[in-house]
Amino acid sequence: MLALIKSFGLKGLDGFPVQAEIDMHSGMPTYDIVGLADTAVKESKERVRSAMKNSGYQYPVASVVINLAPADVKKEGSLYDLPIAIGLLSASKQIPYDSLKKAIVLGELSLNGEVRKVNGLLPMIITAVQQGETTFVIPKANCDEVSFIEGAKIYAVDTLTQAVEFLTNQIEIQPLAIRSWQSDVQSNHSDNDFKYIKGQFAAKRAMEIAVAGGHNIIMIGPPGAGKTMLARAVPSIMPSLTFEEALEVAKIHSVSGQLDGFIYERPFRTPHHSSTMVALTGGGNKARPGEISLAHNGVLFLDELPEYNRHTLETLRQPLEDGVITVARNAVSVTYPADFMLVASMNPCPCGNYGSATMECKCTASQIHKYLNKLSGPLLDRIDIHIEVDNVTYDQLQVDDLSESSQVIRERVNNARSIQLERLSASGRRCNAQMTPADINKYCKLDTQSLNLLKDSFEKLNLTARAYNRILKVARTIADLDGSENIAVKHVAESLQFRMLDRKYRV
Numbered sequence: 087m088l089a090l091i092k093s094f095g096l097k098g099l100d101g102f103p104v105q106a107e108i109d110m111h112s113g114m115p116t117y118d119i120v121g122l123a124d125t126a127v128k129e130s131k132e133r134v135r136s137a138m139k140n141s142g143y144q145y146p147v148a149s150v151v152i153n154l155a156p157a158d159v160k161k162e163g164s165l166y167d168l169p170i171a172i173g174l175l176s177a178s179k180q181i182p183y184d185s186l187k188k189a190i191v192l193g194e195l196s197l198n199g200e201v202r203k204v205n206g207l208l209p210m211i212i213t214a215v216q217q218g219e220t221t222f223v224i225p226k227a228n229c230d231e232v233s234f235i236e237g238a239k240i241y242a243v244d245t246l247t248q249a250v251e252f253l254t255n256q257i258e259i260q261p262l263a264i265r266s267w268q269s270d271v272q273s274n275h276s277d278n279d280f281k282y283i284k285g286q287f288a289a290k291r292a293m294e295i296a297v298a299g300g301h302n303i304i305m306i307g308p309p310g311a312g313k314t315m316l317a318r319a320v321p322s323i324m325p326s327l328t329f330e331e332a333l334e335v336a337k338i339h340s341v342s343g344q345l346d347g348f349i350y351e352r353p354f355r356t357p358h359h360s361s362t363m364v365a366l367t368g369g370g371n372k373a374r375p376g377e378i379s380l381a382h383n384g385v386l387f388l389d390e391l392p393e394y395n396r397h398t399l400e401t402l403r404q405p406l407e408d409g410v411i412t413v414a415r416n417a418v419s420v421t422y423p424a425d426f427m428l429v430a431s432m433n434p435c436p437c438g439n440y441g442s443a444t445m446e447c448k449c450t451a452s453q454i455h456k457y458l459n460k461l462s463g464p465l466l467d468r469i470d471i472h473i474e475v476d477n478v479t480y481d482q483l484q485v486d487d488l489s490e491s492s493q494v495i496r497e498r499v500n501n502a503r504s505i506q507l508e509r510l511s512a513s514g515r516r517c518n519a520q521m522t523p524a525d526i527n528k529y530c531k532l533d534t535q536s537l538n539l540l541k542d543s544f545e546k547l548n549l550t551a552r553a554y555n556r557i558l559k560v561a562r563t564i565a566d567l568d569g570s571e572n573i574a575v576k577h578v579a580e581s582l583q584f585r586m587l588d589r590k591y592r593v
């Protein structure tokens with residue numbers, strides 16, 4: 087007998103329909119899976135066999151052929167265990183095929199018949215709903231990530247027996263209630279608040295500007311100056327995630343297997359400097375997303391930037407410019423979003439004290455030159471703000487009064503972001519860092535005094551055209567924080583102050 091059970095597969099961040107076709111007839115007991123199944127799918131035989139037996143069902147002694155259609159698209163993962171088991175029970179006439187509910191079935195089976203969590207469920211169900219599917223049977227462990235999807239009746243099951251009884255109308259299960267996004271938004275940055283950071287007023291101002299415009303920023307300073315603490319406080323002043331942004335982030339984390347519940351806060355990723363290029367940009371045999379995609383709509387913090395492999399850092403140039411990364415492998419090419427805010431930190435030299443107002447540098451000019459040359463000019467050009475962070479004095483540490491809180495700064499950031507969103511929404515962009523050359527030409531008009539200042543700086547600092555555009559973007563953000571419709575000379579002057587690597591560290 088032939089049984090057909092609907093399921094779904096995953097390619098990148100998009101799902102595609104899969105139909106598990108189970109054909110069973112008398113003959114030598116065999117078990118064949120066709121349809122470009124990977125190892126995890128082929129190993130379903132033993133999981134399904136034990137799950138069926140331990141759930142009180144008979145494993146059929148027959149010639150079994152399972153086809154996962156379409157046959158020319160690779161199927162990966164253990165999510166086909168449950169539909170295969172349902173199909174085997176139906177094909178062996180242990181459950182009536184004609185009375186089965188029409189539903190998309192997804193889930194991994196344990197040996198005792200429990201239905202386990204699967205990765206990538208969120209993007210699969212979103213795609214399925216877009217294609218007109220309405221009914222889904224999923225593992226209960228995946229409930230949190232899919233409970234915001236409208237237009238779907240999602241039934242969560244714990245065991246194979248429960249799934250069978252529900253699909254054959256023996257028991258009733260209530261579909262998951264659709265949760266409201268606003269009522270579930272949570273935020274807790276109490277441990278990393280700007281009010282606990284002593285001194286560093288210039289650095290905190292730079293961070294505020296960077297977050298307000300979505301600009302990339304690098305901090306240069308000696309060890310112990312507070313660079314990491316500043317970076318970890320960045321999420322506390324970032325605008326809250328919108329539902330659309332949270333859904334984008336949740337889809338990426340679901341595919342990578344790192345989604346536990348849903349996403350309520352902007353990601354903050356801190357890969358170690360020993361991370362490989364694949365770990366950072368994505369790839370591997372299954373073309374999974376890397377750290378830059380996991381940081382989408384959030385922050386990617388690279389501490390001690392020169393310690394990263396130079397070739398690995400160079401791969402950041404394209405996603406920093408385009409906001410996406412295309413991972414191409416032998417038989418698959420997948421494009422993942424990678425629109426993140428880069429926050430980087432570095433020492434100015436091997437000993438860390440070059441340029442310090444309080445410490446003496448013991449490095450030679452050639453050592454400093456070699457150290458700074460670990461970072462290429464094209465990469466630094468893509469970082470909008472360069473800020474120097476020096477050591478905090480003893481008197482600053484002894485001040486009892488707390489600094490300005492992250493909540494106060496966040497309000498100013500939200501106001502600036504609202505201005506940018508209103509200005510750029512027609513073009514689909516959300517912040518000044520995403521402005522195109524056409525946007526810069528339209529929204530970054532300068533008066534004569536500002537033009538003269540920018541011209542002198544361009545020639546003296548030997549800036550590139552990309553650096554010129556980024557100075558204008560930062561100036562536009564500073565003007566937005568001031569509530570100014572036009573960019574004034576003071577905004578341009580402050581923006582130029584954030585080209586520290588162009589002005590001071592050319593050796």
